[in-house]
Amino acid sequence: MYINIEIFRGALLARPVGELDLASADSFRTALDNALDDNKVGHLIVNLSGISYIDSSGLGVLLGRYKRVASSGGRVSLVAARPQVRKILELSGLLRIMGEYNSEEEALSRAG
Amino acid sequence: MQLINHMSIEFSSLPANVAFSRVAVAAFASQLDFTLNELEDIKVSVSEAVSNAIIHGYGNAAGKMIRVKVKIYKNSLEILVEDSGKGIEDVQKALETEYSTDPERMGLGFTFMQSLMDKLEVDSAPGKGTRVIMIKNVHGSKSHRAGH
Numbered sequence: 377m378y379i380n381i382e383i384f385r386g387a388l389l390a391r392p393v394g395e396l397d398l399a400s401a402d403s404f405r406t407a408l409d410n411a412l413d414d415n416k417v418g419h420l421i422v423n424l425s426g427i428s429y430i431d432s433s434g435l436g437v438l439l440g441r442y443k444r445v446a447s448s449g450g451r452v453s454l455v456a457a458r459p460q461v462r463k464i465l466e467l468s469g470l471l472r473i474m475g476e477y478n479s480e481e482e483a484l485s486r487a488g
Numbered sequence: 489m490q491l492i493n494h495m496s497i498e499f500s501s502l503p504a505n506v507a508f509s510r511v512a513v514a515a516f517a518s519q520l521d522f523t524l525n526e527l528e529d530i531k532v533s534v535s536e537a538v539s540n541a542i543i544h545g546y547g548n549a550a551g552k553m554i555r556v557k558v559k560i561y562k563n564s565l566e567i568l569v570e571d572s573g574k575g576i577e578d579v580q581k582a583l584e585t586e587y588s589t590d591p592e593r594m595g596l597g598f599t600f601m602q603s604l605m606d607k608l609e610v611d612s613a614p615g616k617g618t619r620v621i622m623i624k625n626v627h628g629s630k631s632h633r634a635g636h
Contacts, residue, residue: 397597398539431535432596439594460528467603468596
């Protein structure tokens with residue numbers, strides 16, 4: 377799993393690529409936490425279009441980052457999850473607390 | 489029920505082996521007429537069980553062994569994920585939704601297994617390791633009882 381991170385219009389855009397399971401959870405978590413440490417943003421957007429697999433280990437990282445961002449009044453948006461990934465997100469209930477959008481642009485404009 | 493095929497793999501308790509185990513089981517399971525979505529469901533279920541063995545059974549210690557056995561019947565698949573780790577004190581509580589001993593984890597492993605597979609059995613006790621048995625029926629076929 378590798379991850380591209382960009383700050384754009386006041387939001388942190390994270391674009392992980394690969395699989396989010398127990399093996400990649402730590403590096404995913406560290407990358408997001410380091411980026412959040414270095415950049416005070418009110419919106420974390422995770423573009424999941426490059427993620428081919430996710431299970432509860434990956435979901436745990438998303439939830440942990442959501443708690444961190446939400447505790448300071450921010451929001452987390454998920455973008456472009458593939459069908460199987462979306463199914464797991466939906467089963468977990470995370471889509472009830474995080475915004476879901478088809479594109480980064482949509483997440484940026486709708487969630488502000 | 490007639491056993492058609494079976495396999496057994498054993499691997500060390502490394503996170504990298506979670507992906508290996510799910511792909512191996514899915515490849516073996518593809519002998520049956522599962523849809524691609526069902527194979528993906530099997531992958532998640534195996535990953536959750538193996539991840540549990542690593543995280544909870546062995547406390548993230550490397551160098552321990554996990555065994556995955558798969559049996560293929562005419563219309564169903566039976567998967568056993570076994571570890572000789574510390575075991576579960578209260579299996580019923582562990583199976584409850586959103587129970588987790590770790591604040592960063594969601595406690596959804598068993599929930600996913602129950603949702604994505606057709607049957608889940610957990611046999612575990614403190615100091616006795618853990619055996620997770622999951623069954624997936626080929627869509628449209630009759631149900632399978634574990635051990636048959």
